[in-house]
Amino acid sequence: MLDLVQSLDPRAALALHVMLVIATVAAILLVAGALREPSRDGFGTYESGAPSGQPLRGHLAAQYFLIAVFFMIFDVEVAILFAWALTALELGVPGMVAATVFILVLLAALGYLWMDGALETAPEKRS
Numbered sequence: 001m002l003d004l005v006q007s008l009d010p011r012a013a014l015a016l017h018v019m020l021v022i023a024t025v026a027a028i029l030l031v032a033g034a035l036r037e038p039s040r041d042g043f044g045t046y047e048s049g050a051p052s053g054q055p056l057r058g059h060l061a062a063q064y065f066l067i068a069v070f071f072m073i074f075d076v077e078v079a080i081l082f083a084w085a086l087t088a089l090e091l092g093v094p095g096m097v098a099a100t101v102f103i104l105v106l107l108a109a110l111g112y113l114w115m116d117g118a119l120e121t122a123p124e125k126r127s
Contacts, residue, residue, distance in 0.1 A: 063121050070113060077106055 008016070084091070084099050091098075113119055 066118060067121070070118070074106065074110065077103075 080102070081099065084095065088095060088099075
């Protein structure tokens with residue numbers, strides 16, 4: 001199988017990839033359409049399972065938004081480490097040391113956020 005993939009013309013490989021992507025997206029849309037729950041107003045339920053209707057009144061906890069921002073910040077780590085992984089052999093030991101320091105700094109930041117309570121979503125306990 002690997003020999004077949006390696007022997008493909010780059011244009012044919014790109015065409016095969018595009019066709020697989022289109023087929024995957026079409027399959028996802030078909031399954032989502034089949035599983036969608038019909039409702040009286042034409043819209044299905046939200047991902048949370050809450051029925052559509054009147055907008056909710058009240059305060060939204062900023063904690064959920066903070067967790068989303070923290071996730072995006074730490075998710076950039078994956079892109080940076082992916083680029084490092086592509087050049088790991090050329091970078092050698094200094095590259096490994098740099099990647100280790102990078103991961104340790106991010107783990108220290110995550111530990112600080114955890115200890116500070118920035119990742120807690122439960123209501124505060126009152127004594």
